[in-house]
Amino acid sequence: MEGLLKVKNALVTGVTGQDGAYLTKYLLDKGYNVYGTYRRLSTPNFWRLRHLEIFEKLNLISCDLSDAGSIVEAIKISKPDEIYHMAAQSFVEASFETPVSTGDITGLSVTRILEALRQDGCNAKFYFAGTSEMFGETGPRTNERALNENDVFRPMSPYAAAKLYAYWITRIYREGYKMFTVNGILFNHESPLRGMEFVTRKIANEVAKIRVGLSRELKLGNLDAKRDWGYAPEYIEAIWLMLQNKVPKDFVIATGEAHSVREFVEKSFDVAKLNWQDYVKVDKRFLRPLDVPCLRGDYSLANRELGWKPKTKFIKLVEIMVKEEISRWERWLKGETFPWDAPNYPSEDRLLTRGHRM
Numbered sequence: 466m467e468g469l470l471k472v473k474n475a476l477v478t479g480v481t482g483q484d485g486a487y488l489t490k491y492l493l494d495k496g497y498n499v500y501g502t503y504r505r506l507s508t509p510n511f512w513r514l515r516h517l518e519i520f521e522k523l524n525l526i527s528c529d530l531s532d533a534g535s536i537v538e539a540i541k542i543s544k545p546d547e548i549y550h551m552a553a554q555s556f557v558e559a560s561f562e563t564p565v566s567t568g569d570i571t572g573l574s575v576t577r578i579l580e581a582l583r584q585d586g587c588n589a590k591f592y593f594a595g596t597s598e599m600f601g602e603t604g605p606r607t608n609e610r611a612l613n614e615n616d617v618f619r620p621m622s623p624y625a626a627a628k629l630y631a632y633w634i635t636r637i638y639r640e641g642y643k644m645f646t647v648n649g650i651l652f653n654h655e656s657p658l659r660g661m662e663f664v665t666r667k668i669a670n671e672v673a674k675i676r677v678g679l680s681r682e683l684k685l686g687n688l689d690a691k692r693d694w695g696y697a698p699e700y701i702e703a704i705w706l707m708l709q710n711k712v713p714k715d716f717v718i719a720t721g722e723a724h725s726v727r728e729f730v731e732k733s734f735d736v737a738k739l740n741w742q743d744y745v746k747v748d749k750r751f752l753r754p755l756d757v758p759c760l761r762g763d764y765s766l767a768n769r770e771l772g773w774k775p776k777t778k779f780i781k782l783v784e785i786m787v788k789e790e791i792s793r794w795e796r797w798l799k800g801e802t803f804p805w806d807a808p809n810y811p812s813e814d815r816l817l818t819r820g821h822r823m
């Protein structure tokens with residue numbers, strides 16, 4: 466009886482990010498005691514936790530993924546039943562600028578955590594935030610077929626290579642040490658809490674600024690790339706379900722549809738009742754040395770075994786994101802203040818990238 470009533474402890478790395486914040490809310494709502502790691506920054510970055518009204522409800526632990534001692538400490542403090550490893554250098558473009566630190570933070574950090582768990586004898590279940598980026602080049606060749614758990618990984622970025630290393634380490638600790646470790650292979654998932662540098666949020670934010678008269682153009686890179694975009698809060702449930710599964714197993718989470726960046730642009734301007742061709746310019750600064758042309762996922766295993774399926778598809782997602790952004794800028798123009806990143810986000814106008822030099 467006592468076992469049934471025990472409150473579970475969850476350790477979530479990267480609670481200041483999109484998924485970490487939504488996941489923390491989801492777990493708190495389920496009655497978990499949540500410990501969240503964040504890293505020290507010169508300017509605190511808790512806007513998502515405040516936006517979701519959970520900042521006061523979780524236990525914060527300072528932890529940097531490059532610092533093994535801080536990971537050991539986070540595990541000691543939280544005594545976790547479940548660990549959700551969400552923290553990473555997660556921006557593909559930035560991984561071309563900082564390939565070594567991306568390898569360390571996004572890849573090696575997983576070994577630091579798993580080794581800490583193994584040495585400690587901690588039985589916590591472990592979730593690793595794997596990604597569709599790992600499929601890389603496999604995407605275009607199977608354009609007509611959605612990718613599943615058995616497809617070959619051919620990474621096309623330092624980020625994807627780092628994630629693939631971590632994916633295998635997660636499997637090696639599962640098979641070698643019989644630990645409950647799983648890889649989620651999540652396709653792109655978006656929301657109004659998405660980081661500003663990612664293309665969907667960048668588009669939604671700029672369209673809204675144009676709509677309210679604060680901007681006149683939107684500069685983008687590769688408009689032909691296709692992605693399988695889902696709604697982040699729904700993907701959080703899939704993550705939790707993976708750790709409740711009887712056996713540790715890897716799952717693809719996706720919508721099953723791929724759309725181009727151009728389509729995302731067109732539909733976003735439609736929501737704002739504007740013509741995209743009047744505002745959009747291609748700027749080579751936003752091109753990457755390599756870019757995965759197309760990613761589309763097959764979530765049928767997750768549907769069969771976890772009972773999970775996506776509810777929010779492409780058009781609805783675009784509407785959610787653009788409408789929220791317009792509402793935020795309208796409220797801001799009226800003088801309202803609320804936890805939100807956009808007004809402080811620096812302009813990309815003087816940004817020098819690998820694309821800039823190509």
Ligand code: NAP
Pocket residue numbers: 478479480481482483484485503504506510528529530531550551552553554555556570594595596597650651652653654655659660
């Ligand atoms: P995100 O918004 O970029 O959040 C990343 C988190 O990692 C932030 O909390 C960030 O902290 C933290 N972090 C970065 N470097 C760190 C370091 N050196 N030490 C400690 N913490 C560090 O990413 P997300 O979209 O929520 O994605 C969550 C995870 O899922 C990531 O691992 C990502 O690679 C993976 N993933 C995401 C998607 C997607 O479409 N969203 C799809 C597949 C996989 P700061 O706030 O201080 O920067």
Ligand code: GDD
Pocket residue numbers: 555556557558595596597598651652653654662663664665667684685686687688690691692726751752753756757760
């Ligand atoms: N960011 C960005 N900015 N991307 C642009 C732009 C631009 O101005 N213009 C075109 N794109 C294209 C990129 O070249 C890419 O093909 C596509 O838009 C999506 O880019 P991002 O939104 O940056 O996402 P991503 O697909 O590279 O990576 C995201 O999804 C992965 C899962 O597949 C991230 O969340 C990764 O962390 C995640 O693993």
